[in-house]
Amino acid sequence: xxxxxxxxxxxxxxxxxxxxxxxxxxxxxxxxxxxxxxxxxxxxxxxxxxxxxxxxxxxxxxxxxxxxxxxxxxxxxxxxxxxxxxxxxxxxxxxxxxxxxxxxxxxxxxxxxxxxxxxxxxxxxxxxxxxxxxxxxxxxxxxxxxxxxxxxxxxxxxxxxxxxxxxxxxxxxxxxxxxxxxxxxxxxxxxxxxxxxxxxxxxxxxxxxxxxxxxxxxxxxxxxxxxxxxxxxxxxxxxxxxxxxxxxxxxxxxxxxxxxxxxxxxxxxxxxxxxxxxxxxxxxxxxxxxxxxxxxxxxxxxxxxxxxxxxxxxxxxxxxxxxxxxxxxxxxxxxxxxxxxxxx
Numbered sequence: 380x381x382x383x384x385x386x387x388x389x390x391x392x393x394x395x396x397x398x399x400x401x402x403x404x405x406x407x408x409x410x411x412x413x414x415x416x417x418x419x420x421x422x423x424x425x426x427x428x429x430x431x432x433x434x435x436x437x438x439x440x441x442x443x444x445x446x447x448x449x450x451x452x453x454x455x456x457x458x459x460x461x462x463x464x465x466x467x468x469x470x471x472x473x474x475x476x477x478x479x480x481x482x483x484x485x486x487x488x489x490x491x492x493x494x495x496x497x498x499x500x501x502x503x504x505x506x507x508x509x510x511x512x513x514x515x516x517x518x519x520x521x522x523x524x525x526x527x528x529x530x531x532x533x534x535x536x537x538x539x540x541x542x543x544x545x546x547x548x549x550x551x552x553x554x555x556x557x558x559x560x561x562x563x564x565x566x567x568x569x570x571x572x573x574x575x576x577x578x579x580x581x582x583x584x585x586x587x588x589x590x591x592x593x594x595x596x597x598x599x600x601x602x603x604x605x606x607x608x609x610x611x612x613x614x615x616x617x618x619x620x621x622x623x624x625x626x627x628x629x630x631x632x633x634x635x636x637x638x639x640x641x642x643x644x645x646x647x648x649x650x651x652x653x654x655x656x657x658x659x660x661x662x663x664x665x666x667x668x669x670x671x672x673x674x675x676x677x678x679x680x681x682x683x684x685x686x687x688x689x690x691x692x693x694x695x696x697x698x699x700x701x702x703x704x705x706x707x708x709x710x711x712x713x714x715x716x717x718x719x720x721x722x723x
Contacts, residue, residue: 408442408634410626413456413465415449415573421596421657426650427469430620430641437637442630453571457621461517466626472523472617473553474571481509481703482617483694484712485525486555489611489684491716492528494658497615498651500715501525502644508708512701518621521638522646526590527658528612529556532603533586534579538673541683544607550578550587552616555690559613562686575599588613592654592661605671609680620646 412431416423423446431444444467451459454474459465472479473486485501502523535543545564551557552572560567568584572593578584579602586603594600620642627635666672675683691709698705 406441408630409445410442410466410622412444412446412467413448413450413459414446414469415451415453415456416469421592421654422469425653425657427620430646430649433641434638437641438634442634442638453573457518460621460623463623463625465623467620467622469618469620471552471571472619473555476554479514479617480697481505481512481514481701482523483553483555484698484705484708485617486553486615487691487694488559488614488687489609490615490713491720492610492612493651493720494525494527494615494655495648495652496655496716496719497527498524498647499644499719500712501617502647503715504708504712507711508703512703515619515621517624519624519627521620521622521642522650523617523619524647524650524654525615525617527592527615527655528609529588529590529614529616530609531586531607531613532589532594532599533605533607534602535585536604537671538605538607540673541607541675541679543673547585548583550575550584552588553614555614556588558690559687572597576602579603590654590658590661591665592657594665595661603670605673606665607673607675609675609683 412427414423414427416427418424428446431446435443447465449456450465453470456465456468456470457475457478460468472482476483482501482505484504485497491497491500505523531544531549533547535547538544541563546566548566548568549556549560550570551560551567552569557567557569568578570578570584572589575587575589575593575597576599579587579599589597589599591606594603630638695705695709698708
């Protein structure tokens with residue numbers, strides 16, 4: 380009798396433990412993040428994975444992010460997440476540029492080289508002026524940020540003037556950079572960043588718009604021989620992180636708010652600042668290694684800015700047609716950059 384009682388108690392304890400474990404498992408929601416960035420890439424290791432950890436901490440473990448191998452090409456991830464094939468993803472707006480014409484203001488040349496400042500100014504401006512456009516329909520937008528200022532990386536040994544760019548083939552990440560490339564007398568070739576190494580090594584392109592830190596991230600150090608730099612950059616690249624809206628709606632209101640607390644403006648600032656530090660470290664490293672650098676300045680810079688002024692004018696015109704005061708947007712955006720920029 381005593382043995383049966385002990386067995387009953389033991390079984391009862393075991394069943395209650397299993398029930399508690401099952402309850403915890405039931406309360407933990409795992410979200411699959413299709414990640415096309417390499418596992419060792421800076422964006423994965425220093426931005427995406429830490430964000431996933433922040434989500435888990437903010438939700439007290441109720442929501443976990445599982446980073447999985449990509450379920451499609453980089454440019455396909457908007458539709459992969461929209462259709463529920465993956466729960467989460469990130470992409471580059473310019474990979475499907477026709478869907479997101481209004482983000483281009485944050486990619487303009489000659490604004491700021493600091494991606495931390497630019498990303499926050501971008502987020503605040505977009506939230507203030509453009510939510511009614513619903514450009515991210517079919518997605519739950521969790522955050523957006525930009526790269527540091529884009530430079531031109533080249534296989535040429537040395538560049539002494541912008542004339543040296545005439546006739547070269549440059550990988551271009553967006554229509555904005557296509558326009559810049561053509562104005563420089565070069566040929567734009569559109570391709571995602573993930574194809575940069577192969578295209579450069581095979582001679583499909585002679586160079587690309589990128590950042591200094593991508594020389595190491597994409598293992599381009601043996602291929603890149605020189606760089607062309609302009610104050611404020613030739614432009615930037617806008618990236619964004621998003622979730623399937625049905626999966627988002629399946630989360631509790633408490634967990635939604637917890638996730639938003641480590642996303643949105645917080646993400647713009649954190650991701651932008653991390654990328655800016657990575658870029659500054661890379662600039663110092665490659666300068667010490669003697670990377671040949673041509674700086675656009677003086678009268679050459681003034682002339683280039685005048686030649687490229689149509690890019691901003693065209694964006695203002697596009698915004699106005701959509702019922703947005705384009706000039707007001709750019710004025711606010713530049714005011715945000717100025718307010719966020721530390722004074723000397």
